[in-house]
Amino acid sequence: MDDFTYALENKNSIDTIYFDLAKAFDTVPHSLLVSKLYKVGIQGNILSWINDYLSNRTFTVRVSNHYSEEKHCTSGVPQGSILGPLLFITFISDLPTYCATPGITLKLFADDLKAYNVFKNRVNQSPLQIFVNKFSEYCHLNGLKIAIEKCSVLYLGNSNPSTKYFINDIVIPHISSEDSVRDLGIHFSHDLKWDKHINIITRKAIRCSYSIFKSIKSRNPKILTNLFNIYVRPILEFSSSVFNPHLDKDIKSIEKVQKDFLRWVFRRINPKTELPEYHDLLYYFKQESLFHRRIKADLNLFHQHVCGTITIKNNNSYFISKANTRGFQNIISISCNTKARFHSFFVRTARLYKFIPQHMRNSTPEHFSRLLVNFDISQFIDSLPNHLKRHFYNF
Structure with missing residues (x-):
């Protein structure tokens, strides 16, 4: 995020491509994974144990009380395990080196991958397209598949030429001015404003707080506020340092979720008492404003x-x-x-x-x-x- 605002401050443009790997954890070839583990220094008994852990695995599909035939699992890392993500990270650890391209910044978190290019005036082929070609080749060599329809391009900058990028001659979809792209839980838009992200998280938080209030019939304010703090507040505060809003409308929109919940709770325990002001509710329930x-x-x-x-x-x-x-x-x-x-x-x-x-x-x-x-x-x-x-x- 700081790279983006720094680039815009210097009147540059930024093209960012968000990649999506189709069933990334399920398509890792076991033989290639074991080979890469050996290259990074995991050898001997440990490597043999991991190889045995991956080998001869079977799976079935259950529908009601009916089971399919057992099938052998010849690729993928076991999901839901501690070892699975570690094996996948090791498997793609050579990706940054293989796809290294001058002028391209690569950000990788598990199977979430984005690459961006900051530029002033573009004359020749974009280095980002060169990176895309390398990445496509890397995926082909390593048994991974790019879900092109789920990839997206985000254009930033007033003078951005909105260059088209291709994977296997297919245009990568771009993020329109009405849409946003989800980046590790944060929704980015083309103008780097946060109203779209705030609308998404407040709607989700309102649904969650309403479900708590309707499902839990307790009149104990401590129980209800604790449930709000555990289940609702994290929705509104996740990575808040990235999007912390400065506009009154956005600040009020987030705060209203807690304000309404505290009003509901107060009404439940004091049905005949006039509703206090928000700052009094905060004091009464020993809460702090989200702002x-x-x-x-x-x-x-x-x-x-x-x-x-x-x-x-x-x-x-x-x-x-x-x-x-x-x-x-x-x-x-x-x-x-x-x-x-x-x-x-x-x-x-x-x-x-x-x-x-x-x-x-x-x-x-x-x-x-x-x-x-x-x-x-x-x-x-x-x-x-x-x-x-x-x-x-x-x-």
């Missing part, structure tokens, strides 16, 4: 990055001054021309992090996380300079 929770999640992740606990490419989105007086670190946030860059994770969080109390910033990531639990975000926002405060929604 404040997202800010804390941003700060927590940013602190881990500053401390070096996690490594994330940030494209010089912020700087730490060399001046160091009694452990003081001065965080310098950059200026931006595009909204996408201005509201991206590193840029927006750097603006906040430098106002966090110094004793918190000097703490370990584990201690920082504990301190954040009782940190008053409302008071923190009130203490910000006016030019930053106006970017926050107050409850």
